[in-house]
Amino acid sequence: MLFKLIKPKLLSSRNSLNARVLLRRAPFFAIGFVFWILLYIGTCKFLSFVRGIDFAGEVLSAKLLSMTFFGLTGFLVLSNVITAISSFYLSKDITFLLTKPVADRDILRLKSLETVMNSSWMVLSFIPPVFLAYGVTYHASAVYYISISSAFIMLVILTGGIGISIAHMLTQFFPARHTRLVLLGVGMLLFLLLYFTMKSVMPRTLETPEDIVRTFMSFNTDSPLLPGYWITETVLPLLRGKGPDMFYSLVLLSNCAFFLLLSSAIGRRLFRKNIGRLQPSGRGPGNGLFSGIYPGRKSALPYKDILIFFRDTGQWSQVTIIGALVMVYIYNFKSVPVEAMAELTPFIKELMLLVNMLMAGLVLSAVTARFLYTAVSLEGQAFWIIRTTPVNISGFLRAKFLYGCTAITLLIVPVVFFTNLAIRVTGGLMYVSVGTALMLCVSVSGLGTGMGAIYPKFRYANIASVSMSLGGMAFMVLAFSLVVITLSLEAWLFYVSQAGLDLAGKIQIAVCLALIGAINAAAFFLPMKIGAKRLSEFEA
């Protein structure tokens, strides 16, 4: 039966694949391939550097692997919780499936498979270069590659089982007709989990470089109760040229089977009950923020988008999670021991500023992918309304950009400002970094809105899947590349200005400034222009 249920999806995928589609997706594959190569080279170089550190090199390298699996476990569990709520309870095919002679067990299997695939494909796509780099650096045998691949697939299934079980229980726990609260709850739980984890692993004093190394080593990712530890213990001996540790392989396998069965048992018990609670109530939303407001033509689109945004449960979980992550991020920077680290390098403040800007750029890219890349697709199948009313498509796109860019700027610029204050960056560097953040907010928002219009996806099961699509991933890579290029040019500007300003230096500064302006302007204007053209020619 499961195959019968999957078959329509497989056939849909096959039918939608033709030469034209493959050609349109070719740039994404190219971007992904380049990213793979860069990630592989970067990991190899970093591993070589770490392993070269006297005494602690090998320990640190193993620690990094352990931390990678620790982080991936957390990410995959969270991703599965969010995806499972959408997939099991909010997706559009649920009503269809429930009205057909299909056993609940088969619906649960189908949705579990969908959840695991949708929430882990991104990690599955991007992690291989890291594993490959470890294997190549350690000259590992073929057994290592087979072992780490199967261990990782088991981790994906295991985290899927945990995530799906949590999703069913959360949906059961929160009151009927309040799915928003369910999703809000997920976000809050995550925030508390992250907050207390961070707080517990940070020592009270960070006064010397030794404290920092100790802090790094004290991140408790090595608990034998965690799946990341089991994988690390399975593959580490293989990297060191020994045989595989069968004990931890079996622990991983048995837990994988256990959580799979657990999610199935919980699903059978709660799925029907939860479904009954989540049907639309037909009640009005009450007098909201915009009751009585008449927007006028210029504000019509933001009026509609804001109303929908605050009523769409799918958006809420993401907002909460982003809020939680930003809080943790600011908290982390507040705890950075700048004075202690100054002993490691003289330009520690500038280096920390660069790291801060890179982190902010990563957050900017991720948030833009989730909220601006999806802005056009969010119109869904109601896009005919925009196409048949006297709405200028360029104006429509500009409205999407302005509404999204304003929100993103209000998030990113204060984050940069406050984290800068936390690491005691003031004066010129503060102005430059805040100005850069502002510029990147505009250019990355333009890039996201434009690319979302070039590759719109009006038929989706849940909007989060659009940002996780091939186009969404390509946008993320391009947006973060834009951030990296801009910051690299600015770092070069700083370096040149510190070395003294002769004629050659002045020319380099002028070239760098022109390049920064040109690249960011192109990142904004080109996708917006191409996107408007594509949308106005869109036929469906």
Add this chain to the structure above:
Amino acid sequence: MIGLGNISKAFDGIYAVKNLSITVGKGEVFGLVGPNGAGKTTTIRMMTGLLKPDEGTANMGGYSITDEPLKAKAILGYVPDRAFLYEKLTAREFLTFIASLYDIEKQEALRRIETLTAVFGIRDIEDELIESFSQGMRQRLLFSSALIHNPEVLLIDEPFMGLDPFGVRMLKGFIGNLSAKGVTVFLVTHSLHIAEEVCHRVGFINKGLLTSIKSADEFRTIEGGLEGLFLSMGD
């Protein structure tokens, strides 16, 4: 008011509509009927600008839908066959949004919303989310939104889908009133008996080709009426 000149549209090399020419006058109610897959919806979608004709011209009130789309759309009202709407808006918010897109002055927009929600019987549920609406209520809301800017041309794809008998009767009367006020109505339907009642002329389309156009006087005098004509197309 409506002028279609030799419009054609092909998908993957197969014509959905081929060399179709129709002229519809001011205040006229024109029906396009034909079997499934005949090209009716493709025709109406080209008239709205949702599809671009491969060849030919589509003029609405003197404006070309491809060359002057904003002017053409400003005088068009469109009711599609499938009611995809913004599910998280209430009916009133949806109508407010649509009125804003047409740049209608606030007081006038509010007055029209009051009138249309009353006429189409959705006043009681105007503050409920659209996601909870039945198919019939969605259809009523679609009509309200298509008429909020007092269009000169109304394009309707399967107008009676999902409506109860009260709704059908109300809509038939409403189409007659619009026509009397000079609004041109172009409708695509399978409901031949209703088309027979409301249309001044009916065009028959089959395999993308317009096979004939009959006036009300003609099809009402033929034995079997529109249904007889329609069934004879299959012979």
